[in-house]
Amino acid sequence: MRFASSLLLTTALSFAIALPAQSQEFRTVRVGGETASPLLGGALLALLMFAIGAAGSDTRAAPPAPPPPPDPTPPDPDPVYAPPGGYQGSLRPRYVIGVTPYAGDPRLSAEPGDAGGFEVPEYLAGQFAGPINAATRYAEGAFGAGALVSVFDTGVDPAHPELAANLTNGLSHSYFSGPMTDLTGHGTHVAGIIAALRDGSGMHGVAPEAQIMALRAIDGPESERSGRFYENWEDAMLRSVEAGADVMNNSWTFVDQNGDPLRITGFADRAAAVTFFGSDLIGTMAYSAQQDLVSVYAAGNGNGGESSVAAGLPLLISELRDHWVSVVALGEDGLIADYSSRCGVAMSWCLAAPGTNLISVSAGGGYEFQSGSSMAAAVVSGSLALLKSNFPEITGATALRILKETARDLGEAGVDAVYGHGAIDLAAAMRPVGVLNVQMSGVMNERVAPLSGSGIVAPAGVASAFQAALSTSRLAVTDGYDRSFQVPMAAMVGTEGVTSPLPDLTRFTMRGASLGGPVETGTYLSRGAPVAGNALAMPDPSRFSGGHAGLIGDRAVSFTHMGEVASGLRFGVTGAHGAADGTGLASLSLSADIGSALFTVESGRVSERDGMLGARFHGAFGGVSATTEFLRASADLPLGRSGTLHLNASAGETSASGTGLLRSAHLRSESVGIGLSRVSDRTGSRMSIGLSRPVSVRGGELDVLVPIGVGAAADGVASSEVRTQSATLGVGAAEAPIDLQFGYEVPLGAARLGVAVSHRAGAPAGQGTSASFGVSFKF
Structure with a gap:
């Protein structure tokens, strides 16, 4: 009333x-x-x-001009409403934000x-x-x-x-x-x-x-x-x-x-x-x-x-x-x-x-x-x-x-x-308000990962390939109001820094305990670790022939047995385990003396848990495991009475699966190295210098699940739908860096001790340099 x-x-x-x-x-x-x-x-x-x-x-x-005089009895308002619109x-387009994909890395932002x-x-x-x-x-x-x-x-x-x-x-x-x-x-x-x-x-x-x-x-x-x-x-x-x-x-x-x-x-x-x-x-x-x-x-x-x-x-x-x-x-x-x-x-x-x-x-x-x-x-x-x-x-x-x-x-x-x-x-x-989350399923807040802890940290030869593959994709994240914002996925890939050096310990084991000349038969136990610096790979104090074996990770323990199958022909079995991340290596090798030169062919498999080609996946990208099968060939060619030219090339095929945004991957990769070494006639010590290119991606594809937005609210109720899109992204060849390495090793009875320094070409002054040591025992 x-x-x-x-x-x-x-x-x-x-x-x-x-x-x-x-x-x-x-x-x-x-x-x-x-x-x-x-x-x-x-x-x-x-x-x-x-x-x-x-x-x-x-x-x-x-x-x-004013309207004409109204009808004395105005009609009722039209009761027929227009169709719904809105x-x-x-x-x-959304507010594009910068992200810090992993603690300790420089801020990666899309302005x-x-x-x-x-x-x-x-x-x-x-x-x-x-x-x-x-x-x-x-x-x-x-x-x-x-x-x-x-x-x-x-x-x-x-x-x-x-x-x-x-x-x-x-x-x-x-x-x-x-x-x-x-x-x-x-x-x-x-x-x-x-x-x-x-x-x-x-x-x-x-x-x-x-x-x-x-x-x-x-x-x-x-x-x-x-x-x-x-x-x-x-x-x-x-x-x-x-x-x-x-x-x-x-x-x-x-x-x-x-x-x-x-x-x-x-x-x-x-x-x-x-x-x-x-x-x-x-x-x-x-x-x-x-x-x-x-x-x-x-x-x-x-x-x-x-x-x-x-x-x-x-x-x-x-x-x-x-x-x-x-x-x-x-x-x-x-x-x-x-x-x-x-x-x-x-x-x-x-x-x-x-x-x-x-x-x-x-x-x-x-x-x-x-x-x-x-x-x-x-x-x-x-x-x-x-x-x-x-x-x-x-x-x-x-x-x-x-x-x-x-x-x-x-x-x-x-x-x-x-x-x-x-x-x-x-x-x-x-602007986003509150904690930003990556929605990991098709239902809002059913499975989430915080954006601040999500990202991929990879070696340079892998990171640039991932960044290029993801450059056209945008990832939807939600704020405290469940609003959807877009983050460039490429910005969530960071280049590896000092927190994760990748020593290549098999470069000790495959050479054995002898100084110069053919690899001797025997059983060897090796251990290596970085000393300081922020280079992306542990230097090789003996020669430049690690290849994909370097993927076994930091502070791994390696075991090698070398046996002679014929005069000048040796067969090797190597196993390595990365204690920090559970990465494993198994390989078979065949080495032959041809004249005064040594030629080696090695076939192996690297299994990475929570990683792929040395990359580590965090938060929304976590749960990735990979297997890389590789073939490596190397040659040690004599130069004069005590010098040697070292050549190495390694090619690999990687298959990976994941439970986060990265569902699967198939990648091709390679690594090469060249170096010179000289043995002292008086002390038996060896000094080496050379160039190497770490494992880098040469092609392949990534299968990803990308949250692209949130369903529209309807009838005053916010949608619980998270829109996702599956995509297969082509991966091209990556530009890999060049490392300059200097090494020195000395015999200590049945053991060998090596130290090395490595510098990444093009790195700013005071950066990109690291030191490492390794020791190998013959039983």
Whole structure:
């Protein structure tokens, strides 16, 4: 039941908002907005528009002729709603972030887009996009496409070139007779702040690709309006829900006979609100919130004091609190405007936004200044449209929560009675919040790995191949709001550093204990370890013939037995185990003396647990195990009486499987080395120098499972779907580094002790150099 008092107040609203206040610098305009002084505002606007080269008038155009007299009995609002619209949930460009894939590695980042490139005259003209940092969002490709905002106001000029493309005529509706018009320009100005086109001229809205659904119900002929405002308001909410609107903008307030806003504090409790608005309207409000429609209300131009009754309703109607926001206006200095109401008791669901001297489109063409909490509310509605457009997976309630929780604090610390949560900041609202997780299954949060501990750390000859293969893929990660962000997968591959040197101990074992000359028969036990430095491979103090055997890892123990099968022909069996990571090696070799030269062929297999070709996989990439079968050939050719030329080449085929994002791999790889050594006739010690290229990828493919996004929210419920994509990525040849090695070894009875230094060509001064030692015993 609606009482006579509410009808009288509604009628008073119609007259009060139509009468300008002549004694104020800012005239009270219809439905809660204010315009600047026509002379001052027109001059400022003309100067600004001239400076930015924008088209348009600096004053209002003449209003169109009034509509013909209405039918004495206005028809009921059209009960047939348009088909649902709104965003379709397609994946849109996301905020691309940098990552640190593994602790101890340098930060690998993909820089976000250049926000400065969007801060052009058109962006600056409106004087609201800059203060809310909208350019940071535009730099990542989001402009509001797919979002729908309903504007319940005085209508919208459908012919204005800044709005025509974004106005959805099929969904728009006028509660007065005749076509869509705007007799006052208020609704047009508000709609322009939300979604005026980004077309290179004039100004553009906060969400210039969002769609506007105009619902004209204010400032129409009084005979058509009296006693029907509540019904129109209720119908507008239902139309907005049915159309799939994300946001409903309400830039108006209730006023009393003196033109002062009706404050929420004038209503004692829920019963008083139901009495004023009626149970039907309150029920529709609750229904719209249940359907995830976010309602934005101007706090009012009350020259201070509490928020208006409509803006502050969640104080009394708790069902609205997650989907309702009161907006106060900021002045050009970024502080609360003198004319604006305050958040007051509505501070828990209140935000602040620019509202003073904002330039937007005017009815009939051109542009104009206006000020008021009406304008501030439109800035918030456009910001919500950007959030919903960019993150279709979140609900409207979550979008509003993000805008509040990321707002820039003003006034007293925390939520306060003047600014509420503070000034909206789209740069903060768009950034990831909380822990970032990689979704590892098709169901949200069913299986996750933290992004901070996920990545691939590989030797240079492997890392560059992985980076190139993953360079076209983007990995979706989710933040604390379950929003999806994209990370370049190539940025999650780091080059191995000092934390994981890879000594090649079999270069001791295959040579045996003798100094120079043929390898002797016998059984050998070898052990080696790095001493210091940050090179990528342990130096070879004896010769350059390790190849794929170097994959057995740090601090491995190696066992070799060499037996003679014929004169000058020896057969070897080698096994090695990496104690740190469980990597294993098994190989068979055949060595032959041909004249004074020694030729060796070795065939073997390296098994890597939690790794592949020396790379280590962490977090979301973890669970990778690989087997590499290799064939190695080497030659020791005498040079003079005590010198030797060492040649080595190794080729391998790797098969891997994984339980994380990397599902399988098939790779080809190779390693080569060349060196010179000389044996001392007096001491039997050996000195060596040479060049080697560690194991590097020559080709193959990776099979990966890539999370690419999150399903769109529907009917006010966030989706639990994680969209994934399986891909087979070709792997090309990698550029491998060159290591310069120097070694020295001496006999100690039945043992041999070797030390070596290695430097990576092209490494910065003071980096890329390491030292190592090894010892081998003959039994």
